[in-house]
Amino acid sequence: MSMKQYADPYGLAFTASAPDSVETISRFTTSYMGFRRETGAILKDLTESDPDMPMARCAKGYLAKLMGSSNHSARAVSISKDLDAHLEKVGANDREKLHAAALAAWCRGDLDKTTSIWEEILLDHPMDGLVLRLAHFTHFYSGDGRKMRDSMARHLPLWPKDHPNYGFLLGMYAFGLEESGQFEKAEHYGRAAVERNPKDAWSVHSIAHVMEMTERQEEGIAWIAGLESDWSTVNNFRFHLYWHKCLFHLERGEFDQVLKLYDEQISSDVESDFYLDICNCSSLLWRLEMFGVNVGDRWRALTDVARKHLHDRDLIFVSLHYLMALVANGDRKAADQMIESMREWAQLDETQARICATVGLAVAKGLQLSRDGKYAEAVAAIKPVRYDLDLVGGSKAQRDVFIMIMLDAAKASNDALVARALFSERLGEKVHSSWTWKNYSTILESSGKSEEAAFAAGKAQEIRVS
Numbered sequence: 529m530s531m532k533q534y535a536d537p538y539g540l541a542f543t544a545s546a547p548d549s550v551e552t553i554s555r556f557t558t559s560y561m562g563f564r565r566e567t568g569a570i571l572k573d574l575t576e577s578d579p580d581m582p583m584a585r586c587a588k589g590y591l592a593k594l595m596g597s598s599n600h601s602a603r604a605v606s607i608s609k610d611l612d613a614h615l616e617k618v619g620a621n622d623r624e625k626l627h628a629a630a631l632a633a634w635c636r637g638d639l640d641k642t643t644s645i646w647e648e649i650l651l652d653h654p655m656d657g658l659v660l661r662l663a664h665f666t667h668f669y670s671g672d673g674r675k676m677r678d679s680m681a682r683h684l685p686l687w688p689k690d691h692p693n694y695g696f697l698l699g700m701y702a703f704g705l706e707e708s709g710q711f712e713k714a715e716h717y718g719r720a721a722v723e724r725n726p727k728d729a730w731s732v733h734s735i736a737h738v739m740e741m742t743e744r745q746e747e748g749i750a751w752i753a754g755l756e757s758d759w760s761t762v763n764n765f766r767f768h769l770y771w772h773k774c775l776f777h778l779e780r781g782e783f784d785q786v787l788k789l790y791d792e793q794i795s796s797d798v799e800s801d802f803y804l805d806i807c808n809c810s811s812l813l814w815r816l817e818m819f820g821v822n823v824g825d826r827w828r829a830l831t832d833v834a835r836k837h838l839h840d841r842d843l844i845f846v847s848l849h850y851l852m853a854l855v856a857n858g859d860r861k862a863a864d865q866m867i868e869s870m871r872e873w874a875q876l877d878e879t880q881a882r883i884c885a886t887v888g889l890a891v892a893k894g895l896q897l898s899r900d901g902k903y904a905e906a907v908a909a910i911k912p913v914r915y916d917l918d919l920v921g922g923s924k925a926q927r928d929v930f931i932m933i934m935l936d937a938a939k940a941s942n943d944a945l946v947a948r949a950l951f952s953e954r955l956g957e958k959v960h961s962s963w964t965w966k967n968y969s970t971i972l973e974s975s976g977k978s979e980e981a982a983f984a985a986g987k988a989q990e991i992r993v994s
């Protein structure tokens with residue numbers, strides 16, 4: 529099939545067998561940026577109608593890598609294998625060749641290289657929305673919000689405001705700002721994005737994060753619930769928005785609502801083996817237990833999925849959430865196998881392997897020790913890396929569970945001095961957290977400081993509505 533260069537309406541050139549393919553890949557990009565359920569189907573149509581199109585092949589590899597687990601990564605490796613030769617044969621342009629190089633780097637675990645190639649593409653082609661969204665993803669898993677923020681700030685001014693995907697950029701910029709601690713500015717951009725398109729779940733999500741970090745629980749619930757008919761039309765990412773809603777409910781002591789949302793929404797599709805579902809579920813169940821709620825046998829369904837990922841080597845953040853399910857369910861053998869596999873992973877010269885070595889293994893050890901009732905040892909494992917936790921990636925709100933686990937272990941360790949210090953530290957940041965005040969009160973009471981304990985208990989009570 530002879531291939532030619534065709535440009536989209538904004539001048540981005542694609543090697544394709546027909547101009548229709550460019551229209552389809554543009555639709556795919558818009559769908560991917562909007563977390564639409566039809567994203568995979570659009571790409572499938574494209575790979576069937578124009579199987580040799582370089583960007584169709586690259587996008588297929590990217591989607592496989594975005595699934596964040598080893599079984600899908602193997603598919604990406606097979607797509608990437610002969611891609612350079614194929615691109616040469618069909619006369620791909622330089623941008624497409626860089627895409628192939630980025631996919632190859634991702635397949636060999638060099639996320640730093642992958643991201644730097646994408647940023648290189650963006651300097652010449654700032655209108656490549658696919659790569660802008662992909663870089664947002666890997667910046668997110670680098671754990672440094674400033675990279676997300678600046679990646680968007682560099683290119684946002686170059687986009688025409690009437691571009692159909694412009695709102696997605698505003699939302700991504702908002703999220704980068706939020707993860708950089710610039711909450712007011714983040715809220716401004718996030719709201720502007722949602723005004724343009726209330727179905728833009730990532731932008732709705734950026735405001736949910738602002739409200740989480742600024743502890744506006746009531747407002748957060750209203751924000752998420754108010755737009756539910758819009759954002760709930762997206763793919764499984766919608767479950768993450770329910771997860772955010774649950775974080776607000778937890779602090780308010782509305783545990784029945786959390787369990788209802790967990791059962792009816794958040795855990796409703798764990799069998800599909802999408803990594804974010806397990807992250808949401810593990811993180812929420814562990815939190816519920818730390819709030820003193822009996823979660824019954826809910827861990828079991830998660831371990832069925834987690835056991836398929838003992839040897840994953842994609843994202844340490846995700847692996848830690850599989851491990852949470854295994855240790856919480858008392859699945860000792862699988863948990864030991866997973867930690868052993870993480871030790872081997874930590875030896876490799878890969879981006880995520882280095883994070884596994886410096887932070888991931890310490891957290892993994894802490895998770896297991898805390899479930900074994902070895903609380904002081906759990907604190908000793910996590911405490912030295914608590915200022916490096918950002919490296920594991922994910923959001924600040926998501927990583928907070930590891931801090932909470934350390935604090936929970938500190939309280940259970942009966943080392944009142946360390947526990948008091950750590951909870952005090954948390955209150956410096958979270959003044960509207962009933963969980964923090966309640967535990968702080970218990971620790972003060974055990975230290976004979978009844979008056980201060982009563983004050984802290986009162987603060988916890990003010991926040992809880994049930």
Ligand SMILES: [Fe+2]
Nearest residue numbers: 733768923925
């Ligand atoms: Fe989030």
